[in-house]
Amino acid sequence: MSLYEHVGLIAPGISVSDRDALAAVGRSLGIRTSVDDELRTLRAELDSPPEAVPSRTTARRRVAETAAELEAKRERVATLRGRMQAGDGDLGAAYRDAIKTLSEAETEHAAAREALEDARERARGALDDRDRRLRLEDRLGNAERTARRELISAVRPRIDDAVADAPGSEADEFGDADAVSAALALVKVGRIRRPVVLACGRFPTRDAAERWLGAPAYRIPPRG
Amino acid sequence: MLLVVTYSQAARTSLRNVCRTHASSVVRRLGRAALLEETEHGAFLALRLREKHPETVRLERTEPLNEFRDVPESVRDAARAYEDRANDTTPYSAFAVGSTHPAPSTLKSRDL
Numbered sequence: 001m002s003l004y005e006h007v008g009l010i011a012p013g014i015s016v017s018d019r020d021a022l023a024a025v026g027r028s029l030g031i032r033t034s035v036d037d038e039l040r041t042l043r044a045e046l047d048s049p050p051e052a053v054p055s056r057t058t059a060r061r062r063v064a065e066t067a068a069e070l071e072a073k074r075e076r077v078a079t080l081r082g083r084m085q086a087g088d089g090d091l092g093a094a095y096r097d098a099i100k101t102l103s104e105a106e107t108e109h110a111a112a113r114e115a116l117e118d119a120r121e122r123a124r125g126a127l128d129d130r131d132r133r134l135r136l137e138d139r140l141g142n143a144e145r146t147a148r149r150e151l152i153s154a155v156r157p158r159i160d161d162a163v164a165d166a167p168g169s170e171a172d173e174f175g176d177a178d179a180v181s182a183a184l185a186l187v188k189v190g191r192i193r194r195p196v197v198l199a200c201g202r203f204p205t206r207d208a209a210e211r212w213l214g215a216p217a218y219r220i221p222p223r224g
Numbered sequence: 225m226l227l228v229v230t231y232s233q234a235a236r237t238s239l240r241n242v243c244r245t246h247a248s249s250v251v252r253r254l255g256r257a258a259l260l261e262e263t264e265h266g267a268f269l270a271l272r273l274r275e276k277h278p279e280t281v282r283l284e285r286t287e288p289l290n291e292f293r294d295v296p297e298s299v300r301d302a303a304r305a306y307e308d309r310a311n312d313t314t315p316y317s318a319f320a321v322g323s324t325h326p327a328p329s330t331l332k333s334r335d336l
Contacts, residue, residue, distance in 0.1 A: 053231075134236075138233075
């Protein structure tokens, strides 16, 4: 988020997300941090979209279905065998048929298992890539936190001074400031090119506001 | 048990939330992975995670290893003997040479 997005409009009741806004001031000033190179490298590595992970859902379903079919065919063969052994009529043809479909079911199940194994193998490669990205993302998160910390400590003293100097401010440092004073201090210390909109009644004129802020401003006179 | 492994920050966050909300169905949380109870509720949680993150949630079904049932004696003996070796710096490949223990290549070529 740019500094302007944090403090483009300054009016009573605004909320300033403290640490993000402080870091945005540092960035607007082009302050370097010890992790700038690392951030650039990591962002470049994560720039390309991740490899697609092939779905194994269809293959899993097929394995389960063929397993159920196989079981049914086996039972059919066992039943027929039992009846034949018990001397139940002429079941030779039916038995041979059942054996044949059992063998087909076995082939289909084996093929389904192999397809699932292949799909898992392909997914493994893609998941390795996700693994690598996840580690890079974690490193990026750490580097971003480091950068933010450094940016904040670089600008914090100047912000505190500006807070103490802001018209209508009763605080001596950023942490104790009301939101309007805090936002004014952020604008004063940071670099903002687009005019900020002031509806805070802290300055008598637009000129006075721009002089203090060192930034272009529109002043909306307070109501009443 | 059901092993859930996540491969993205979003999936990891979802897993963390699931574990926090449904602690009674979670056997153990291991960073970006978790072991869930082998109940329908455990499966329900695991499948929800996969529905939400189809590409970056992997599910496995695990069971404790009983080495006395599943692992040949030669492998058990080799592991015990190697951990009991005199010289800590000897790699297993050297340790196995001239002993009755299987070489690493042999171990790798045999399925459990």
